[in-house]
Amino acid sequence: MTEAKTPIKASARKRRADAERSIEAIVTGALDALSSDPDASMAEIARRAGVVRATIYMHFPTREALLDAVMENATTQVAEATRAAEPARGDPAEALERVLRATWKQLDQFHAVLGINIGRLSPSELRRRHLPITSQYIPLLERGQAAGVFRSDVSAEWLIAVVRAIVHTASLELQGGRLSPSTVERTMLTTALAAISPPPGELCPS
Amino acid sequence: MTEAKTPIKASARKRRADAERSIEAIVTGALDALSSDPDASMAEIARRAGVVRATIYMHFPTREALLDAVMENATTQVAEATRAAEPARGDPAEALERVLRATWKQLDQFHAVLGINIGRLSPSELRRRHLPITSQYIPLLERGQAAGVFRSDVSAEWLIAVVRAIVHTASLELQGGRLSPSTVERTMLTTALAAISPPPGELCPS
DNA sequence: TTGACATTGGACAGGTATGTCTGATTTATT
DNA sequence: AATAAATCAGACATACCTGTCCAATGTCAA
Numbered sequence: 001m002t003e004a005k006t007p008i009k010a011s012a013r014k015r016r017a018d019a020e021r022s023i024e025a026i027v028t029g030a031l032d033a034l035s036s037d038p039d040a041s042m043a044e045i046a047r048r049a050g051v052v053r054a055t056i057y058m059h060f061p062t063r064e065a066l067l068d069a070v071m072e073n074a075t076t077q078v079a080e081a082t083r084a085a086e087p088a089r090g091d092p093a094e095a096l097e098r099v100l101r102a103t104w105k106q107l108d109q110f111h112a113v114l115g116i117n118i119g120r121l122s123p124s125e126l127r128r129r130h131l132p133i134t135s136q137y138i139p140l141l142e143r144g145q146a147a148g149v150f151r152s153d154v155s156a157e158w159l160i161a162v163v164r165a166i167v168h169t170a171s172l173e174l175q176g177g178r179l180s181p182s183t184v185e186r187t188m189l190t191t192a193l194a195a196i197s198p199p200p201g202e203l204c205p206s
Numbered sequence: 207m208t209e210a211k212t213p214i215k216a217s218a219r220k221r222r223a224d225a226e227r228s229i230e231a232i233v234t235g236a237l238d239a240l241s242s243d244p245d246a247s248m249a250e251i252a253r254r255a256g257v258v259r260a261t262i263y264m265h266f267p268t269r270e271a272l273l274d275a276v277m278e279n280a281t282t283q284v285a286e287a288t289r290a291a292e293p294a295r296g297d298p299a300e301a302l303e304r305v306l307r308a309t310w311k312q313l314d315q316f317h318a319v320l321g322i323n324i325g326r327l328s329p330s331e332l333r334r335r336h337l338p339i340t341s342q343y344i345p346l347l348e349r350g351q352a353a354g355v356f357r358s359d360v361s362a363e364w365l366i367a368v369v370r371a372i373v374h375t376a377s378l379e380l381q382g383g384r385l386s387p388s389t390v391e392r393t394m395l396t397t398a399l400a401a402i403s404p405p406p407g408e409l410c411p412s
Numbered sequence: 413t414t415g416a417c418a419t420t421g422g423a424c425a426g427g428t429a430t431g432t433c434t435g436a437t438t439t440a441t442t
Numbered sequence: 443a444a445t446a447a448a449t450c451a452g453a454c455a456t457a458c459c460t461g462t463c464c465a466a467t468g469t470c471a472a
Contacts (some may be wrong), residue, residue: 016417016470037325039245041459052420057461088239119243123382151400154393157384162397165375169367176329178363187360194357195401222440222447247429258450263431419468429462438449 023059027048035112042066042153067120070128071113078106079132087136092144097189099140100167108171111164124195134160141196150196159196166192229265231255236276241318248272266330273326277319277335285313285338298350303395305346306373310394314377319371338367347402356402365402372398 029049033040042063046053060066085094085102100107110133117126127134134157141159144150148160170188173179179187212233235255239246252259266272291308293301306313316339323332333340340363347365352358356365376394379385385393 014471018418018469022418042461043459047288049353052422052464053460054421055419058418063460063462099304105220151396154397155384158379158393158397161375161384162401164370166401169371173364173367178361178367187364190357190405191360191364191401194373194403194405195368195397197400198398220441224439228448247433248431258452260451261434261449264448267431269430379455400437414472415470417468417470417472420466422464424463427463428458430457431455433454434452436450438447440445440447442443442445 003052010068022049022055025051026056026059026066027073030066030111031074031109034067034070034107034116038112038116064120067116069167071117074110074113075129075132078103078110079136081106082133082136087140088143091166092140092147092149093193095140096144096163097193099137100163100189100192101185104185105171106165107164107167111168111171137163144196148198150197153199157183162195163192166195211294225265228257228261230407231257232262232265232272232273233279236272237280237315237319240273240322240364244318244322250357267394272325273319273322277323280312280316281335281338284309286344287312288339288342293346294349298346298353298355299399301346302350302369305343306369306395306398307391310373310376310391313373315341315371317374317377343369350402354404357404368401370397372401 010112018028026049029047029051030040033045033048037044042056043053045066046056049056056066060069079105082099083188085099087099089095090098114126119127121129139154141150141156145152145156145159166188169186170179174181174184176187232251233255235253236246236251238252239254243250247261248262251272252262255262262272266275269345287309288305291305293305295301315331320332323335327335343366344362347356347362351362351365352356372394376385376390376397380387380390
């Protein structure tokens, strides 16, 4: 992961170890900086990465390229953590809870870069890059819809959007001190579950 | 509303009618511009207001001052529309639905400037300025909590945050074409209601 | 150890945004 | 119609950010 350049043919030559380290530091530094300020400058990113500004341009030709790499990195990490939580196993509601417990902080970081990319990429391009994540949520949600555990009068995409919004809100409230670290997870999970559950009117008669 | 300057003593002198018009155009133009791009330049704001850039500085000494006025304007408008929807009348769930139906688009505009102000103002200052709105929602939500219609195992502030997040998500999905104009309201309302309802286990026995 | 790679620190040009200022012109008010 | 207020058009200084370049220094790998 965190590839700076994807050689067209075979890899030109081996990258030195310190270069590898720099790239790593730059990408994570950028994620940090951009999470707290979506317009963080290259200088600020370099500062957080413990690197001089010119070093960034050694590995990323332009700011855009760096943003691409940051997003690629974020999506990959979230996708891997999601996969590790086995979204296809067991009861849909329990599976969603399991996946969210394992990934909600990463998901929130992802929300930050998502906001940046909304104005930078076309909607279709955005959807394409989210596929590694959404392609794991869609089946889970549709499975829950089929089982009557989740609402089926709306699209699975809407359910994804709502869950993501609630995760992000919980992160914000936690960061703002309006939610305590000990209760965030439970609050977030119960709220997300409730938000995508079928309307109460159709619950009892079953 | 939309006062540019609040004179310390008595008002120095009457403002001319065209100045009043300019201020109005600038504030609404700024709201428009900043809603679609949080970093919109003064030039872009001036363009949308149909005014030359220097004119803005006639009425607002600095960009910050303009942002303050825009936020003041937004909160005032939302607060008034909320009040007009009578959040204290009738069943809490119906009252919330009534208020949201009347204000959700304004609330979303407000969400845009809120995002801008999160990095610009201190959390306490932010909360203070939201009071005209939150002070209307808190009683409504607490009333619903007392009546058992809304969850009471979490704070009313959390319920506010969740509702706001869902409103914003609905706006985004509508704008992105992933939700049709005819179904947004219903989807948003049912989701918001579900999100703040008590856990399903305690619903039927009542 | 040697030579290639990588980083540093700094300087540089080009672009853009903010805020100020000016003189000329238009507009509201009395 | 006369006066004051407001706007326009444009120039200006300042500052910041991006991307490029270079010479000197540090670091990896064979």
